[in-house]
Amino acid sequence: xxxxxxxxxxxxxxxxxxxxxxxxxxxxxxxxxxxxxxxxALEVDDGSEVRIEKVTRIIGDxxxxxxxxxxxxxxxxxxxxxxxxPFELGVFLGxxxxxxTEQKQKSCLILDVEPYRYQKFLSDIAGQDIAAHGGKVESAxxxxxxxxxxxxxxxxxxxxxxxxxxxxxxxxxxxxxxxxSYSLRMDELTFNDYVAQLEDWLTQNPRVxx
Amino acid sequence: MKxxxxxxxxxxxxxxxxxxxxxAAAKAVTAARDPETDRIVRGLASPKEELPETxxx
Numbered sequence: 432x433x434x435x436x437x438x439x440x441x442x443x444x445x446x447x448x449x450x451x452x453x454x455x456x457x458x459x460x461x462x463x464x465x466x467x468x469x470x471x472a473l474e475v476d477d478g479s480e481v482r483i484e485k486v487t488r489i490i491g492d493x494x495x496x497x498x499x500x501x502x503x504x505x506x507x508x509x510x511x512x513x514x515x516x517p518f519e520l521g522v523f524l525g526x527x528x529x530x531x532t533e534q535k536q537k538s539c540l541i542l543d544v545e546p547y548r549y550q551k552f553l554s555d556i557a558g559q560d561i562a563a564h565g566g567k568v569e570s571a572x573x574x575x576x577x578x579x580x581x582x583x584x585x586x587x588x589x590x591x592x593x594x595x596x597x598x599x600x601x602x603x604x605x606x607x608x609x610x611x612s613y614s615l616r617m618d619e620l621t622f623n624d625y626v627a628q629l630e631d632w633l634t635q636n637p638r639v640x641x
Numbered sequence: 642m643k644x645x646x647x648x649x650x651x652x653x654x655x656x657x658x659x660x661x662x663x664x665a666a667a668k669a670v671t672a673a674r675d676p677e678t679d680r681i682v683r684g685l686a687s688p689k690e691e692l693p694e695t696x697x698x
Contacts (some may be wrong), residue, residue: 623656
């Protein structure tokens, strides 16, 4: 799996459903465009591995954690809300609190739709900075970019959120063409396929330092 | 010190399509792109701002 070191890995904890997919893919793009590597539970398709083992292993591998807790609506099929995102945020914060030296360096970005809404359903994290994306791709990209830029050495120049969003729009326009060239529909792309294609596109299209 | 750009990390993931085909696809779309779009991708130009409603009249 990804060879990037601990300090360059970002655990992405967010909904994986169709309604959230546009934000998820934009967030993954922003992470990679900033020179980091996105990791999530979708990267391993091993039925023999218990899900919690997989999630905790990936969390342990990543210095950074991006947690979107915006999905509070009940599931259409069951009528019940899903608690996986807040749960995995808790595991991440627990690793930071009780883990060894490397784990204590963990940094996280918590995203919601609105800035203070979380206080009504997850008041235990009151006092932490929560960033709002308003359900918009451009906002989500900017929030990710700003957060990761704070963790970087000042000698490294990171393009602004708007510039990354502009690159993302072009990537999205070109993605169906790339998929078509190897006879795959966009909805057939696995997470690993998406990331690999994204990495190859970014490598092919480096930003020019000016 | 001159600021530098962050290098993009390429990972070795298990994909459903050969990685070679993905690299070729990325190369092909890059080659087929118009110069203006290419400049935006490389950070040498900004996307054209849409004019506000009042300015379009």
